[in-house]
Amino acid sequence: MGTCMRPNKLNSLQWEAVTHDKGHLLIVAGPGTGKTHTLTQRVRYIIRNLPGGKKVLAITFTHKAAEEMRQRLSQQPAGVAAIDGAVTVGTFHQFCMDILRSFADKTDLPRDFQLASPEQIETLSRQAWPEKTNKERRLSLIDVSEWKAAAYDAPMPAGVQSYNKILRKEALLDFDDLLLEALMLLRKDPGILAALRGTYAHIFVDEYQDINAVQRDILKMLVGGETAITAIGDPNQAIYGFRGSDLRYFERFANDFPEATVLSLTDNYRSAKNILSASSQVMAGAGNVRVSALTARMYSEGRLIIHSAATDHAEAEYVTHQIERMVGGVSLFSFDSARVAGHEQQGNWSFGDIAVLYRLNSQRVALQKALDRSGIPYQVSGSAALDISEETIDQFYPSRPVEPDISVEKVSLMTLHASKGLEFPVVFVVGCEENILPLAMGGLTADIEEERRLFYVGMTRAKEALFLTRAERRFLYGQTHRNGPSLFLSDIEEELKEYEQPLKKKRRHQKDDEQLSLF
Amino acid sequence: MKFYADLHLHSHFSRATSANLDLEHLWLWAQLKGIRVIGTADFTHPGWMKELKEKLKPAEEGLFTLKEEYTKEVKRGLPPSCKAEVRFMLTSEISNIYKRHEKVRKVHNIVFAPHFQAAEQIRSKLDAIGNLSADGRPILGLDSRDLLEIALESDPLSYLIPAHIWTPWFSMLGSKGGFDSVEECFGDLTEHIFALETGLSSDPPMNWRLGQLDDYVLVSNGDAHSPQKLGREATIFDTELSYPAMYKALSDPDNNKGLLGTVEFFPEEGKYHYDGHRVCQIRLSPEQTMANKGLCPACGKPVTVGVMARVQELADQRQGRKPPRWRPYCNLIPLPEIIAEAEETGPNSKTVNTLFFQMLHKLGHEMFILSDAPIDTIQKAGNALIAEGVRRVRAGEVSIAAGYDGEFGTISLFTSAERKARAIHQDQLTLF
Numbered sequence: 001m002g003t004c005m006r007p008n009k010l011n012s013l014q015w016e017a018v019t020h021d022k023g024h025l026l027i028v029a030g031p032g033t034g035k036t037h038t039l040t041q042r043v044r045y046i047i048r049n050l051p052g053g054k055k056v057l058a059i060t061f062t063h064k065a066a067e068e069m070r071q072r073l074s075q076q077p078a079g080v081a082a083i084d085g086a087v088t089v090g091t092f093h094q095f096c097m098d099i100l101r102s103f104a105d106k107t108d109l110p111r112d113f114q115l116a117s118p119e120q121i122e123t124l125s126r127q128a129w130p131e132k133t134n135k136e137r138r139l140s141l142i143d144v145s146e147w148k149a150a151a152y153d154a155p156m157p158a159g160v161q162s163y164n165k166i167l168r169k170e171a172l173l174d175f176d177d178l179l180l181e182a183l184m185l186l187r188k189d190p191g192i193l194a195a196l197r198g199t200y201a202h203i204f205v206d207e208y209q210d211i212n213a214v215q216r217d218i219l220k221m222l223v224g225g226e227t228a229i230t231a232i233g234d235p236n237q238a239i240y241g242f243r244g245s246d247l248r249y250f251e252r253f254a255n256d257f258p259e260a261t262v263l264s265l266t267d268n269y270r271s272a273k274n275i276l277s278a279s280s281q282v283m284a285g286a287g288n289v290r291v292s293a294l295t296a297r298m299y300s301e302g303r304l305i306i307h308s309a310a311t312d313h314a315e316a317e318y319v320t321h322q323i324e325r326m327v328g329g330v331s332l333f334s335f336d337s338a339r340v341a342g343h344e345q346q347g348n349w350s351f352g353d354i355a356v357l358y359r360l361n362s363q364r365v366a367l368q369k370a371l372d373r374s375g376i377p378y379q380v381s382g383s384a385a386l387d388i389s390e391e392t393i394d395q396f397y398p399s400r401p402v403e404p405d406i407s408v409e410k411v412s413l414m415t416l417h418a419s420k421g422l423e424f425p426v427v428f429v430v431g432c433e434e435n436i437l438p439l440a441m442g443g444l445t446a447d448i449e450e451e452r453r454l455f456y457v458g459m460t461r462a463k464e465a466l467f468l469t470r471a472e473r474r475f476l477y478g479q480t481h482r483n484g485p486s487l488f489l490s491d492i493e494e495e496l497k498e499y500e501q502p503l504k505k506k507r508r509h510q511k512d513d514e515q516l517s518l519f
Numbered sequence: 520m521k522f523y524a525d526l527h528l529h530s531h532f533s534r535a536t537s538a539n540l541d542l543e544h545l546w547l548w549a550q551l552k553g554i555r556v557i558g559t560a561d562f563t564h565p566g567w568m569k570e571l572k573e574k575l576k577p578a579e580e581g582l583f584t585l586k587e588e589y590t591k592e593v594k595r596g597l598p599p600s601c602k603a604e605v606r607f608m609l610t611s612e613i614s615n616i617y618k619r620h621e622k623v624r625k626v627h628n629i630v631f632a633p634h635f636q637a638a639e640q641i642r643s644k645l646d647a648i649g650n651l652s653a654d655g656r657p658i659l660g661l662d663s664r665d666l667l668e669i670a671l672e673s674d675p676l677s678y679l680i681p682a683h684i685w686t687p688w689f690s691m692l693g694s695k696g697g698f699d700s701v702e703e704c705f706g707d708l709t710e711h712i713f714a715l716e717t718g719l720s721s722d723p724p725m726n727w728r729l730g731q732l733d734d735y736v737l738v739s740n741g742d743a744h745s746p747q748k749l750g751r752e753a754t755i756f757d758t759e760l761s762y763p764a765m766y767k768a769l770s771d772p773d774n775n776k777g778l779l780g781t782v783e784f785f786p787e788e789g790k791y792h793y794d795g796h797r798v799c800q801i802r803l804s805p806e807q808t809m810a811n812k813g814l815c816p817a818c819g820k821p822v823t824v825g826v827m828a829r830v831q832e833l834a835d836q837r838q839g840r841k842p843p844r845w846r847p848y849c850n851l852i853p854l855p856e857i858i859a860e861a862e863e864t865g866p867n868s869k870t871v872n873t874l875f876f877q878m879l880h881k882l883g884h885e886m887f888i889l890s891d892a893p894i895d896t897i898q899k900a901g902n903a904l905i906a907e908g909v910r911r912v913r914a915g916e917v918s919i920a921a922g923y924d925g926e927f928g929t930i931s932l933f934t935s936a937e938r939k940a941r942a943i944h945q946d947q948l949t950l951f
Binding site for chain 1: 616622648649662665669688
């Protein structure tokens with residue numbers, strides 16, 4: 001989605017980034033600073049000044065981002081044809097797959113290799129490690145992935161050897177293989193490297209904070225000589241450490257690509273002032289030095305509402321009730337103005353403007369129940385936070401063509417991870433509790449600073465209203481948890497917070513209570 | 520054949536409806552009220568659809584009747600004088616909430632289907648995009664235009680009527696979530712809209728103020744949330760009894776002979792006729808609202824703008840103009856309310872209920888009493904004050920404090936002096 005507040009205009013910092021002519025460039029682009037717009041404009045700027053016969057390469061992390069980039073570039077005045085000839089847009093995996101296919105005869109890989117599906121990997125890993133339990137096998141697969149993504153310069157462990165052997169026998173590669181085999185090919189064959197460097201005068205990399213070792217090494221091979229790099233990203237939004245991304249590469253950009261310039265975009269065009277201030281305070285909470293102050297360019301104050309519910313069900317009811325109020329009397333045929341509180345009456349929000357974000361997919365159950373009862377239309381979007389395979393698939397395969405079905409507006413339910421890159425006028429972050437944010441459950445303790453960034457990502461999705469809710473008692477994974485408020489909440493100054501009390505009981509019930517108390 | 524139809528109502532599966540909104544009670548009350556064809560309502564709801572299929576059987580083309588076996592229980596409450604055939608037509612109301620032209624729109628629409636297959640097709644398409652189980656009138660983030668398309672695809676005789684088009688919060692022309700024209704709402708499919716529902720807070724003369732509505736037939740329905748409210752507004756047909764005949768009467772501009780007119784509330788009685796704030800107890804005429812710059816004199820916040828003001832905002836015709844294809848109408852007040860006024864008691868009281876059924880036994884269904892029964896027979900069946908009340912309603916000699924911001928308007932048919940006179944005469948003597 002991205003922000004597009006100034007479709008054709010650029011502010012001075014964006015302009016500086018777009019027209020930078022002095023070698024490698026890292027653009028630090030916080031939430032809502034016009035990252036995609038700036039990157040697109042820079043690609044266009046570079047294309048205009050390309051030496052004859054040269055092209056640029058634009059690498060994204062997800063297929064969706066690649067699609068968006070293509071679409072934005074084709075809308076440029078230069079025209080579709082000119083852009084098509086000059087730019088290759090794709091994900092890391094697509095780019096590496098193309099290299100391996102183009103130079104198949106220079107590799108040791110099986111001819112016409114295919115990509116292993118998650119089901120094939122499941123089956124073949126049983127063959128590779130027949131003695132292991134399911135849990136052990138899953139852990140082994142993570143080990144394999146970690147070696148392939150970051151530790152490949154160390155000797156290949158026996159586990160990886162046996163797994164690879166089985167895969168190759170079936171002429172299959174896994175996702176990590178695509179990157180690693182491409183890197184190995186580039187290292188081994190200077191001719192191919194020279195050809196690629198000769199083709200691409202400039203390489204663009206989006207979401208650079210999510211880069212891992214093998215991706216960094218591929219870029220280091222490709223960049224140099226006549227080939228320059230522009231990377232863009234936000235270190236405060238690095239949330240994929242659990243799958244091998246390493247924020248250090250962002251910080252080391254200037255070492256990896258000598259004489260690189262680092263520029264920061266600091267004008268936020270998305271979030272209202274209070275929301276932006278609160279999210280910055282959360283980031284700064286741990287004495288974080290990476291924070292570069294963002295300036296709100298939205299004029300509205302915005303609302304930051306804190307609500308504490310007794311249980312996860314009460315929390316879900318609260319969210320549902322708030323959505324009904326904001327969209328305005330959804331469940332009622334008729335109502336009077338008192339049912340829609342003052343400022344909300346001015347809100348021009350429909351279901352599609354609202355997102356409910358959670359840390360764990362399991363939190364969704366209570367929300368869905370409440371929404372189902374209310375009849376509020378909603379959709380669950382994005383992939384599971386910890387489901388690596390699903391996300392990897394999304395990176396590689398083209399998204400399914402949009403069906404010509406009628407479009408409808410719905411409230412979006414998704415994990416905090418899946419919300420990255422999106423924006424909504426109204427955002428609920430539910431489960432702002434100890435042990436959930438930051439996550440520490442079932443023996444799993446997440447990196448607290450990565451959790452902080454994840455919370456920051458969630459908060460900065462909101463444009464006009466942000467609800468941070470929690471449940472004092474939550475039923476999750478078969479037991480009731482009593483969690484205190486998330487420590488991140490205490491990093492927000494009180495002045496910005498608006499506390500909303502639990503829902504008042506319906507009058508009828510109150511009467512009942514009164515009557516009961518008489519006896 | 521002349522008959523009354525009320526095609527917008529709800530089942531007990533809709534929110535805020537009475538528990539006895541089942542087919543049996545609808546069948547009973549349609550006869551008490553004098554309505555020949557009623558909507559099934561809520562055919563999008565899976566539970567209600569199941570009941571419809573189980574309890575209804577085909578009658579004339581596109582119409583259904585309640586199977587004999589289900590009438591037994593409720594039959595006991597039916598005065599022989601009211602006994603009549605009742606037909607059901609497959610209908611469902613949808614609450615469409617979506618953004619169009621950067622504004623949130625909330626429009627209620629009624630969808631009509633000529634047979635179960637078409638209704639099922641509409642149901643399954645909507646089922647794929649929203650939750651149909653929570654409410655008999657489902658909330659969908661679906662554009663009205665797209666709902667119309669889904670309806671049209673199900674059968675050539677399926678159609679859509681925008682509901683109570685002036686209600687501020689949920690309607691096509693409403694001040695809060697509406698559009699400024701039919702075309703703005705339905706875009707390229709506008710030509711498939713041929714009828715509009717006036718709703719309780721507006722009557723035909725108000726709608727005639729808009730030249731853009733001249734090409735549409737105006738219909739009225741009761742939007743009942745309990746069986747007792749059935750037929751409080753209705754459309755009068757003069758066709759053979761069948762779905763295609765009724766469709767033709769509504770949709771064929773050259774042949775609207777089949778449409779005799781509508782039965783209306785006094786629009787002032789509707790909940791949103793005037794402007795104001797219910798909590799502040801501030802009721803404003805459109806002129807007063809303008810003088811107050813749209814703000815509530817009590818709390819200073821913008822008032823809820825009612826139907827009258829909205830009509831005036833969009834009006835481009837003088838008051839009293841009749842469009843070329845205008846149909847007659849009459850304003851009625853439900854009989855229980857007239858009795859309640861005469862008896863100085865609540866419309867749900869036992870006194871009113873007793874008198875109501877007593878009159879129905881003697882005279883026939885409510886619609887007959889209200890619009891056709893001679894005044895002296897009403898007097899014999901009820902009493903003089905009730906008879907005078909009916910006469911006054913027919914003559915439009917009614918004083919109403921207009922409804923506003925969700926508050927119904929309040930009627931007064933009699934002055935305190937008249938009531939006093941009645942007390943003296945102990946209601947045995949002829950007063951007038």
